[in-house]
Amino acid sequence: MKPNNIVRLGLDVGSTTAKIIVVEDPADTVVFSKYVRHNTKIFETVTNLLEDAKTIIGNSIFSIAITGSAGYGLCEKLNIPFVQEVVATSVLVKKKYQEVKTLIDIGGEDSKMIFFSKNRAPDIRMNGSCAGGTGAFIDQIASLLNVTTEELNVLAKKHTRLYPIASRCGVFAKTDVQNLLSRKIPIPDIAISSFQAVVSQTLNTLARGFDINPKVMFVGGPFNFLSELKNLFITNLKLKKEEVAETNFSLYFPAYGTALSIEDNQPSFDVESLIHKIEKSAKNIIFKDRLNPLFKNNEEQKRWMAGKEKMKIKQVSLHEYQGEICFMGIDSGSTTSKITIVGQNNELLFKYYANNHGNSVEVIEKGLKLFEQEKKKQRPDRPLKIVHATSTGYGEDLIKAAFGLPKSVVETIAHYTAARFLDPEVSFIMDIGGQDMKAIFMNSKVKQSLRENASIDDISAGLA
Structure with missing residues (x-):
């Protein structure tokens, strides 16, 4: 210098x-x-x-x-x-790219579109209120498929067709992806479809009322690292090669x-x-407006812990269990799968919890194999037969069909049954899951109200 x-x-x-x-x-x-x-x-x-x-x-x-x-x-x-x-x-x-008429910038948690016209101030559009159409959305899909974003881009290059995926929200998108996975749709097609969801969300949200005139420039991390995402934008906008402005500073544009x-x-x-x-x-960082602590002192925390102990589920090892029959429950959720095996007196004999990684059937199969291994290890000479099994959760029908289960039950009913077993006088149940939130109000054991995806305001107002 x-x-x-x-x-x-x-x-x-x-x-x-x-x-x-x-x-x-x-x-x-x-x-x-x-x-x-x-x-x-x-x-x-x-x-x-x-x-x-x-x-x-x-x-x-x-x-x-x-x-x-x-x-x-x-x-x-x-x-x-x-x-x-x-x-x-x-x-x-x-100052540097006066030929650009439209700039599209996708960041980690927001997306922006800026329209440039002669003798007019730039028209700036920004989406910062939702993960849809951002790098975070792509990260969520990659995590669900158990791949890196770079691997997602490589997979997208091998696609054969597009499938509709909700673009407004990462939660709804993951529901659609789970459905595609359950239908055995190829991962490359899911990868390119998730990129198309970003394209749709960005254009539908930010371009309303404006023509996207060339030259168009694409900046931000997702465009820099995910070539297929950029190619999809170019295809959707029907841009020719000479209508796309290139820059060596896509990552550093705002800086x-x-x-x-x-x-x-x-x-x-x-x-x-x-x-x-x-x-x-x-x-010298000073935190202002802190929330009050959950417990004022150790004694208050101990009283709360003691109250939890009253609801403790009895657990018995497979070795200690004296019965010869047991019952299985499978919860196939949107992001995780759970298995429980209970005995004749409702004691918990075995539990299993794992992330789906895009394949709930495979995860459940792994859990069942683990149960068989534990059973052989802890009671080699004593039989133990599963006489009934029930599935619940987002993938209840898939798991029921895949493993030939005799029954499935709606998740909210499963919640209520378990809650009533722990406390016959239960009056309210809240469940925060991977992709939804449920609030159930009961009165005299009669289900009074149920609403999925209720807001905190709705729940606190008793409207859910």
């Missing part, structure tokens, strides 16, 4: 990642950039990024501004200018724009003084 050049540093601290970019005058040349996941360790990550930048800029004096969803709090503590993310992006397009937004009169630092300021701020 030339010693007399003006140095500007842009820092983008988002919901999942942090990006740093260093530019120097006179041509706003990028001399350093880095992208990392911060894993919620904001102060440590920013300090490490500054240390890395020091290898290039040395002890040069620089101006700095910060953007990103997690950057505002950092600005308040450090008294450093904050630049709104879409404003920073708009500044960069106007780059933030650096270019810094005015000449902003505070200046060297790396060491800024790191010292960050470390000092990290030590």
Whole structure:
């Protein structure tokens, strides 16, 4: 670096990642950039990024501004200018990519679309209220399929057709994915369909009332790492190759724009003084408006624990159990599967819990094999026969058919039956599951009201 050049540093601290970019005058040349996941360790990550930048800029004096969803709090503590993310992006397009008429930016927890017109302020659209159409949505689908996002992209390249997947919400999308998995739809088709859900959500939510005119630029982590996602957008928008604007700074776009937004009169630092300021701020964090503790003291906690013990289910090992018959219950949920084996006196003999990883039948089969292994190990010379089995949960019909079970039961009835066994006077049941929430109100053992996916406000008002 030339010693007399003006140095500007842009820092983008988002919901999942942090990006740093260093530019120097006179041509706003990028001399350093880095992208990392911060894993919620904001102060440590920013300090490490500054240390890395020091290898290039040395002890040069620089101006700095910060953007990103997690950057505002950092600005308040450090008294450093904050630049709104879409404003920073708009500044960069106007200065460096004037041919761009539409910019689509997908981040970890939001998505943005900016329309540029001559002699008019940019029209900015943003979705930050729902995971649909964001990187988090893709992460959820990849997790459900037990693959990385990079592997999801590779799988998507091998697809043969698209299937409809709910795009508005990750919860509903996972329900659709579970249904596709139960129908043995190929994983590559599910992968590309999840990308199409992102495309549909982004275009339907953000492009309403506006034509998407070329050139179009795609920026953000998902576009940088997931080529099939970008290709789907291009296909849906019917764009020609020359109508897509490319950039080498897709990952760093808001950070780059933030650096270019810094005015000449902003505070200046060297790396060491800024790191010292960050470390000092990290030590002086004061939490305001804390919630009251669950328990005022240890005695109150002990009383609560004692109350729980009254509801404790009796457990007996397979070796100690004297009976020769038992009963099995299987709960095939949206994200996990559970198996319980109970004896003649309702004692719990065996329990199993595991994530589905996209294949509940395989997980249940593994649990049953584990039960057989334990049975042979603990009672090699004594028979134990399952005389009845029932399934419940999201996949109750699938499990019933797959394993030839004689019966299945609606999940809410299973909840009520278990709750009544523990407490005959039960009046309210709440269940928070992988993809839904249920509240059941009872009066004199008569089910009074049931509502799935009720809001907290509904439940607290007694309307569920």
